[in-house]
Amino acid sequence: MQLPELDTIDLQILRLLQKDASLTNKEIAFELEKSVATIHERIRKLKEQGYIKKIVALLDRKKINRGLIAFSQVLLNDHTAKTLKTFEEEVSRFPEVMECFQMTGTFDFILRIATSDMDAYHDFYRNKLATLPNITTVQSFFVLSETKSITAYPI
Amino acid sequence: MQLPELDTIDLQILRLLQKDASLTNKEIAFELEKSVATIHERIRKLKEQGYIKKIVALLDRKKINRGLIAFSQVLLNDHTAKTLKTFEEEVSRFPEVMECFQMTGTFDFILRIATSDMDAYHDFYRNKLATLPNITTVQSFFVLSETKSITAYPI
DNA sequence: ATTGAAATGTAGGAAAC
DNA sequence: GTTTCCTACATTTCAAT
Numbered sequence: 158m159q160l161p162e163l164d165t166i167d168l169q170i171l172r173l174l175q176k177d178a179s180l181t182n183k184e185i186a187f188e189l190e191k192s193v194a195t196i197h198e199r200i201r202k203l204k205e206q207g208y209i210k211k212i213v214a215l216l217d218r219k220k221i222n223r224g225l226i227a228f229s230q231v232l233l234n235d236h237t238a239k240t241l242k243t244f245e246e247e248v249s250r251f252p253e254v255m256e257c258f259q260m261t262g263t264f265d266f267i268l269r270i271a272t273s274d275m276d277a278y279h280d281f282y283r284n285k286l287a288t289l290p291n292i293t294t295v296q297s298f299f300v301l302s303e304t305k306s307i308t309a310y311p312i
Numbered sequence: 313m314q315l316p317e318l319d320t321i322d323l324q325i326l327r328l329l330q331k332d333a334s335l336t337n338k339e340i341a342f343e344l345e346k347s348v349a350t351i352h353e354r355i356r357k358l359k360e361q362g363y364i365k366k367i368v369a370l371l372d373r374k375k376i377n378r379g380l381i382a383f384s385q386v387l388l389n390d391h392t393a394k395t396l397k398t399f400e401e402e403v404s405r406f407p408e409v410m411e412c413f414q415m416t417g418t419f420d421f422i423l424r425i426a427t428s429d430m431d432a433y434h435d436f437y438r439n440k441l442a443t444l445p446n447i448t449t450v451q452s453f454f455v456l457s458e459t460k461s462i463t464a465y466p467i
Numbered sequence: 468a469t470t471g472a473a474a475t476g477t478a479g480g481a482a483a484c
Numbered sequence: 485g486t487t488t489c490c491t492a493c494a495t496t497t498c499a500a501t
Contacts, residue, residue, distance in 0.1 A: 160375075160376060160377060171369070171371060171376070174368070174369035175368055175369050175370075175371060176366075176368065177366065177367065177368065178333065178334075178367045178368050178369040179333075179366075179367040181493085181494060181495090182494075182495070183493085183494070183495095191469080191470095192469065192470050192471075193470095193471095193494085193495085194469070194470060194471075194472095194496085194497090194498095195468075195469055195470075197495070197496070197497095198468075198469080199468095201496095206375075207372050207375060208371055208372055208375050208376065209369050209370070209371060209372075210370050210371060210372050211331075211332060211334075211369075211370050212332065212333045212334040212367065212368070212369050212370075213329070213330055213331065213332065213333050213367070213368060213370060213463055213464065214326070214329035214330050214333040214364050214366075214367050215330075215364070215365050215366050215367075215368060215463060216326060216330060216363055216364060216365060216465060217362050217363055217364075217365050218465060220361075220362060220363050221326070221363065221465055221467055222467075223465050226413070228383075228415070228422060245459040245460075248459075248460075249459055249460040252466035254460060255460075255461075255462055255463075255465070256458075256460060256461045256462070257458075257459040257460040257461075258381070258455045258456070258457070258458055258459065258461075259455070259456040259457045259459060260383070260453045260454065260455060260456060261453055261454040261456055262452075262453040262454070264453075266459075267383060267453065271465060298415045298416055298417040298419075298422065299415065299416045299417070300413045300414070300415060301413070301414040301415060301416055302413070302414045303411075303412075303413055304400040304403075304404055304412040304413065304414060304421075305400075305403075305404040305409060305410075305411060305412040306410075306411045306412075306413075307410055307411070308368055308370060308410075308463070309368065310371060310373060310376055310378050310410070310426060311407035312376050312377075336476085336477065336478090337477075337478070338476085338477065338478095346486085347486070347487055347488085348477085348478085349479090349480095349486070349487065349488080350485080350486055350487080352478070352479070352480095353485080353486080356479090
């Protein structure tokens with residue numbers, strides 16, 4: 158795969174920053190055998206052009222009481238633009254919802270829900286998700302173990 | 313929810329860094345009305361204690377040619393420890409696999425696959441995923457639109 | 468677009484409270 | 485655990501190439 162605007166140096170920088178954005182420009186410059194100013198300018202452009210969306214801290218979810226991850230597949234009873242939009246807006250407001258994707262296939266949306274435990278999920282399901290209008294079915298699956306979970310796209 | 317070791321200042325710091333880890337200690341100190349040294353010490357401890365796992369750059373996946381996200385549900389034909397472990401190891405090696413979770417319910421694993429397009433997914437499916445031993449079924453669903461996608465846990 | 472060097476700002480550590 | 489001070493290091497800008 159080749160990306161139009163990005164050369165090898167850009168790709169190397171993105172590779173490094175996806176893994177560890179606390180690297181200093183000096184460290185990256187050393188690694189890539191370029192000057193600090195070059196790295197600085199490259200990163201500035203990568204941010205400006207939108208390749209780098211944000212720099213974030215990733216937390217240990219178990220330590221902050223988000224021990225349970227559920228994937229919930231939601232089927233709606235109609236697919237008018239209005240119903241879809243309303244569902245998306247409402248479900249996005251719940252803090253338990255980390256992700257909401259509209260999907261192809263036998264259901265409409267997949268949600269990733271993060272809660273402390275099954276009691277908290279139950280509460281979310283009964284008192285939040287299931288109260289939304291136009292839901293036909295919700296099928297939930299729970300994470301038993303996390304084999305791989307990366308945010309860095311191989312590029 | 314209360315976390316044992318963390319006070320309000322820690323939580324506020326984590327909240328800020330989850331959203332934007334490029335904030336300087338000075339900026340955080342101003343926001344929380346604390347000294348820079350206090351913030352520095354707090355963050356040092358939050359890293360040391362493992363609350364903050366890593367600082368990463370999040371890229372715009374469409375710009376780096378990862379336009380298609382699939383969730384693939386995999387069912388294996390036996391559930392011996394060895395089969396599970398082998399599947400996990402093999403599937404984790406594929407660069408297209410961003411996430412692999414073992415799940416409760418009617419299938420064994422859910423994978424999040426990132427590729428450039430449907431052709432690339434097809435290639436992954438035929439030449440990589442489907443070649444792994446002990447797979448009974450794979451059901452794939454594709455992301456039509458991304459309504460919400462956050463990495464910051466509300467705390 | 469890349470560089471080295473100058474100027475500014477921030478991080479990291481020590482000492483005192 | 486927090487603050488103040490100090491030094492080292494990092495970022496940012498700029499003139500030159």
